[in-house]
Amino acid sequence: MNYNFLKLLIEGLNNNKGWLKTWENVNPKKYYDIIVIGGGGHGLATAFYLASEFKEMNVAVLERGDIGLGNVGRNTTIIRSNYLLKENIPFYEFSLKLWEGLEKSLNYNAMVSQRGVLNIFHTDYQRDTYTRRGNSMILNGADAELLNVDEIKRMYPFFDYDNARFPIKGGLLQRRGGTVRHDAVAWGYAHAANKLGVDIIQNCEVINFRIKKNKVEGVDTSKGYISCKKVGCAVAGSSSILLSKLNMQLPIESHVLQAFVSESLKPVISGVVTFGAGHFYISQSNKGGLVFGGDIDGYNSYAQRGNLATLEDVCESGMALMPMLGNCRLLRTWGGTMDMSMDGSPIIDKIHIKNIFLNAGWCYGGFKATPASGWCFAHLISNGKPHKLISNYTLNRFYDGSIIDEKGQGAQPNLH
Ligand SMILES: Cc1cc2nc3c(=O)[nH]c(=O)nc-3n(C[C@H](O)[C@H](O)[C@H](O)COP(=O)(O)OP(=O)(O)OC[C@H]3O[C@@H](n4cnc5c(N)ncnc54)[C@H](O)[C@@H]3O)c2cc1C
Numbered sequence: 001m002n003y004n005f006l007k008l009l010i011e012g013l014n015n016n017k018g019w020l021k022t023w024e025n026v027n028p029k030k031y032y033d034i035i036v037i038g039g040g041g042h043g044l045a046t047a048f049y050l051a052s053e054f055k056e057m058n059v060a061v062l063e064r065g066d067i068g069l070g071n072v073g074r075n076t077t078i079i080r081s082n083y084l085l086k087e088n089i090p091f092y093e094f095s096l097k098l099w100e101g102l103e104k105s106l107n108y109n110a111m112v113s114q115r116g117v118l119n120i121f122h123t124d125y126q127r128d129t130y131t132r133r134g135n136s137m138i139l140n141g142a143d144a145e146l147l148n149v150d151e152i153k154r155m156y157p158f159f160d161y162d163n164a165r166f167p168i169k170g171g172l173l174q175r176r177g178g179t180v181r182h183d184a185v186a187w188g189y190a191h192a193a194n195k196l197g198v199d200i201i202q203n204c205e206v207i208n209f210r211i212k213k214n215k216v217e218g219v220d221t222s223k224g225y226i227s228c229k230k231v232g233c234a235v236a237g238s239s240s241i242l243l244s245k246l247n248m249q250l251p252i253e254s255h256v257l258q259a260f261v262s263e264s265l266k267p268v269i270s271g272v273v274t275f276g277a278g279h280f281y282i283s284q285s286n287k288g289g290l291v292f293g294g295d296i297d298g299y300n301s302y303a304q305r306g307n308l309a310t311l312e313d314v315c316e317s318g319m320a321l322m323p324m325l326g327n328c329r330l331l332r333t334w335g336g337t338m339d340m341s342m343d344g345s346p347i348i349d350k351i352h353i354k355n356i357f358l359n360a361g362w363c364y365g366g367f368k369a370t371p372a373s374g375w376c377f378a379h380l381i382s383n384g385k386p387h388k389l390i391s392n393y394t395l396n397r398f399y400d401g402s403i404i405d406e407k408g409q410g411a412q413p414n415l416h
Contacts, residue, residue, distance in 0.1 A: 003107055022187055023067075023194035028201050028226050032060045034381060035219060035228045037206045037242065039063025041072035041182075041367060042359055043234035044189035044200075045374020046381070048106070051196035053375065054382035059198045061190075062221060064205035068186040071236050072367065074304070074336035076259050076293045078272050078281065079368040080117045080177035081142045084133045087392040087404045088345065089140040091372055094389055096142070096176060098371030108188030110180050111286065116271035117177030120152070120159075120321070122166045126276055130172040137174070145173045156273065160323055166277040179272060179283055185370060208245050215354040230355040232381045234373075237302065237337025239360035246353060250360065251342040251398040253413040255296040256335040257364045258306035260314065263329045264288030278317030289331060292318060296338060296364060298414045306335040338364050343397075344416025345404035348377055348390040357381050358395065363416050 011018055034050060036043045039061045050056040079099050081092035103110055121130050127146075134144035148170050149161060161168045190200050201223070208220040209231070218227035235242050237254050265288050272283040282292040294314035297306045311333060318325045341347060341361030346369065348359050359377045362369060372389065379387040386393075397403055409415040 003109070022191045023200045025202055026199050028060060028062070028199065028204065028221070028223055030227060032199070032226065032228045033058040034060075034230045034232065035226065036061045036232045036234060037219070038070075038233065038235035038238075039067045039186075039190070039200065039202065040070040040234065040236055041185055041189065041370035042236070042362075042373045042377065043232070044186060044193060045370050046232055046234055046359070046377045047198045048189045048193040048196070049375045049378035050382060051193060051198050052105075054378055056378075056382055057197055060226070061193070061198060061200050062204045062206055062219070062226075063200070063202050064222070066202050067190050067200065068183045071336040071338070072186045072370070073183040074259060074334055075182050075364075075367040076281065076283070076291050077179040077182045077367065078117065078177070078283065079180055080174055080272075081368075082117060082119065082133065082137055082144065082172065082174045082177065083406060084136050085404060085406055086136070086140065088406060089137060089142055091376070091389045092368060093140060093142045094375075095369050095372030098375065099180060100176075102180075102188070102371060106188040106192040108184065108191055110184040110188050112178070112180045114176050114178040115283070116173055116175045117274070118147070118152070118155070118171045118173045118271055119274045119276060120171040121169055121276045123169065127169055134172050143174055143176050145175065147171045147173050155270070158268075158324055159321055163320060166320055177272065181286075182367060189374070206242065209353075209356070211246075211353055214352075216356050230357070230381055232357045232359060232377060234359040234377065236339050236360065236362060236366065239339050239358070243351075243358065246351070246356070248351065251395075252361050253300050253340050254302055255298070255338045255340050255414060256301045256303055256306045257293065257296045257338045258310055258314070258333055258335045259291065259293045260311070260333045261285070261331050262290040263331050265290065265328065273321075275317050275321040278320060280314060280317035280321060282318065282322070290325070290328065296340070296414060297335075302337050304335045304337060306333070338362070340413035340416060342411045342413055343403035343405045344407055344409065346373070346393050347395055348373065348380060348386070348393045349395045350380070350384075351395065
């Protein structure tokens with residue numbers, strides 16, 4: 001189905017009776033050229049680009065639950081490319097460019113909103129590091145601006161500028177950063193991939209792999225055996241569980257990250273803002289709720305809910321930046337299982353078994369990467385060779401030491 005103004009008008013007059021399904025839910029065929037495991041943002045984007053860019057016409061996405069219920073529908077919707085390292089910026093900048101044209105290429109309203117991402121700093125040392133990051137972004141083709149306090153005051157007069165402990169000294173702004181409606185991204189990719197002939201198979205869990213002479217032959221699923229030539233694994237927080245079926249131990253830990261939404265308010269915050277003296281980020285959804293988050297809970301878990309201590313910590317950080325937050329009621333919270341890698345950067349690579357490919361280690365920054373990850377993973381699966389933007393995202397880097405540690409935290413997954 002094509003979404004356009006005329007269709008909207010006709011359906012408006014027709015009591016909305018003529019809308020077709022966004023995608024067809026089908027039973028699996030016996031064989032596919034390529035199976036993508038995981039119907040989150042990355043798996044669906046991979047399937048879409050496999051069909052649209054690499055002309056792979058016999059592809060299925062196997063999702064153990066329903067589309068959109070994993071991290072792709074649980075995140076705080078922030079997109080940006082404000083990275084420091086040369087191994088990361090070009091990849092995330094490519095992703096931002098794909099976001100900019102996404103709705104047109106999917107024919108789906110994903111509410112891409114480039115409302116700006118502002119990282120606030122509170123010390124002279126932090127100003128230096130943010131300036132360095134901004135320069136690195138500009139050198140790599142991304143946009144960045146350093147703002148002084150007066151410029152921030154004009155944008156957000158209600159912040160606590162003179163907090164004795166955390167005075168605001170300025171900020172690094174990426175105007176092209178912003179937010180995208182997260183579940184619409186999943187539905188949009190599923191819709192567009194399905195239109196190109198990709199089978200979207202929900203409630204189909206991959207239980208095991210069948211391997212012969214070190215080469216994949218198919219997968220056992222809750223809907224029976226499906227044979228295939230190639231398999232792409234894009235299961236985010238479940239990566240360690242899935243790859244353990246191949247006796248692999250990944251350099252990944254699973255942790256829970258929470259998100260919080262307040263009651264609906266009149267427009268308050270026009271963009272995305274991060275607090276530099278704690279871990280707190282906030283934006284406002286189109287429905288008026290303040291959407292915010294902070295650190296992961298810090299212990300290994302597969303639970304999709306977190307604990308109250310983190311909630312308290314996040315709200316404290318929020319009120320240190322924006323005291324008026326204390327008057328606002330919290331409406332709901334939830335959690336998602338994060339695939340935290342040892343250096344905080346992702347893995348998009350082949351594994352030791354022929355024709356199985358891995359996409360994992362997104363930590364809590366994988367939503368913004370969705371389009372580029374899908375594109376580059378599709379390139380790897382289809383051509384068998386890495387796209388130049390992911391040539392550093394190898395599994396081997398954890399053996400040879402060429403890690404990509406954006407935060408400089410060392411091998412501490414819970415600190416990235
Ligand atoms: C609270 C929260 C806030 C976040 N905020 C941001 C943000 O603001 N910006 C940002 O860039 N990132 C953010 N993230 C991170 C981002 O959401 C994830 O990194 C990204 O969504 C992971 O990729 P995915 O969408 O493919 O994952 P998912 O949507 O989790 O997809 C993986 C899918 O695999 C399926 N699966 C697992 N095992 C199997 C199996 N055996 N067989 C079949 N299917 C299987 C799961 O059911 C799931 O649907 C946030 C995450 C959370 C939880």
